[in-house]
Amino acid sequence: MSESIAELLARAEAPEELERLFRADRESFTRALPGALAERPDALLLRAWAARLAPEAPESAEEIARKRGAARRELWLVVLLGLLAGLFVKLPDLGKATHWFFLTEEWFNLRNIALGPLGALLVYLLRARGWKPGWWKVLGLFALLALYLNLLPLPTWSDPLKLVCLYAPLLIWCLLCAAFAGGGWPGLEQRRQWVRFFGEEMIFSALLALGGAVLIGLSAGLFDLLKVRSNWIFDWMLPMGAAAIPVAAARVVLRGDRAARIMPLMTRIFAPLLLVVLLGYLANLAVHLRELFENRETLRVYNVLLLAVLGLAVFSLSGREGGGTTRREAGDWFLAALLGVTALLGVLGLAAIGQRIVTMGLTANRLAVLGSNLVVLGNLLILLRETVRLLRRGAGVADLELVTARYLPVYAAWALLVTLLFPLVF
Structure with a gap:
């Protein structure tokens, strides 16, 4: 030859x-x-x-030792951040003797419960990116948001406060995107990578949660067999382990690409099943259409379905090979059908929300639901359009993956609007 x-x-x-x-x-x-x-x-x-x-040159002993040392330091950082996040969520129990109202469960849990785990993830991402210039801006915005949540002069469990505390994690999610980009305003490619990273983070967080649940169940069962009190497992082991999951999952994702093989597999399994469920739900809704306009619980189920389909559609694109090609897969047809049925449900849901606002008046909750569903439905419709273009061989997989990356500022703007303006207006 x-x-x-x-x-x-x-x-x-x-x-x-x-x-x-x-x-x-x-x-x-x-x-x-x-x-x-x-x-x-x-x-x-x-x-x-x-x-x-040419074969790669073998690493020197010094290079191997350096990498092992860096891996050990990173592992200890993850352990430390997970421990601090766990202790943060336990502050109400640790501070019961102080009688400081900021540490009461009624005040603390609603406003601060997400700050510990997400703050630990924020620091870890900044550290993983090498503390690039601008990291202090991200930490500063996070601190300002935490201060804002705790200084809002709103009654506990009032509707505006619940909405602010519900949308504040979405704002922190946007700050996490900036931390993932190194501390500055994330570009389009960085946002695309963030969407992929977040999908893998969610999968591994769920796997860690399932493994933790098995561990806690077995531990409690063994202690009960020995007639030993096991309350500490649920009082300490459960909340501290749950708080450490985000930063632990982030380390797993950043150290490998195993999730890139898991996510498409999950999509191939669940997309057809979810499509069958949605078609059955739509058929049942056609018979009991009044339920959507009169029953509040039906609207809640609709919102969960909308978010579930959006998440499945977005994360199904992560880990796809051939991002610049127009290669189609069988799952793309299921995805297009799923998006089309969900878009139809979205229009019906918006009609139901609008009808409740007209007949019962405008409240903070109804306006938040209306705006949120408009934002999510817009994302679904754009994804549907790009999926149809892919099936016609007029677009590439990369075009689909970039849709949500371009759409992220819309989510950030809506979350900022709810968090800052709703307490003033309502």
Whole structure:
């Protein structure tokens, strides 16, 4: 084969022909390349192939020790951040003797329960990105948001306060995107990577939660068999373990690409099942349409379905291979059908919300639900349009994956609007 490789260099299509030979028989090509290079040492194309196929140099002992030391330091950082997040969520119990109203469960849990785990994740992402310039702005905005939540002069469990505390984690999610980008305003590619990272983070967080639930259940059962009190497992082990899950899952995701294989598999399994469930729900809704306009619980189920389909659609695109191609998969047809049915449900839901506002008046909750569903429905419709273009071979998978990346500022603007303006207006 060495002679054929050398002969190909004279042709204009030599790069393509060499690639074809390599794909046809990699072992023979690799064995023949040194002979061809000895015959034509001046050929830049052959030198490039030799550099491509050269085995990697083994790492030195110093380099291996350095990497192991860095991995150990990162692991201890994750343990420390997880411990601090757990202690933060336990502050009401730790501060019962102080009688400070900021540490009462009624005040603390509603306003601060998410700050510990998400704050630990924020610090870890900034550390993973090397504390790039601008990190202090992200931490400063996080501190201002935490201060704002605790200084709002609103009655506990009032509707505006509940909405602020519900949308504040979405604002923190946007700050996490900035931390993932290194501390500055994330560009389009960085937002695309953030959407992919967040999907993998959610999957591994769920897996860690399931494993933790099994561990806690087994621990409690064993202690009960020994007639030993197990209250501490649920009072301390459960909340502290749950608070550490986000930062632990982030370390798993940043250290490997295993989730890239899990996410498409989950989509292939759950997209058809969810489509069947939605079609059954739509058929039942056609018979009991008044339920959607009169029953508040039906509207809540509708909101959960809307978010579930959006999450499944967005995360199904993460980990797809061939991002710049127009290659279609069988799951794309299920995804298009799922988005179409959900968009129809979204329009019906918006009509129901509008009808409640007209007949019962405008409240903070109803306006928040209306705006949130408009934002989510807009994202679903754009995804549906791009999915149809993909099925027509007019768009690539990358176009689909960038839809939500472009849409992230809309979510940030709506969350900021609810968090800052709703307490003033209502």
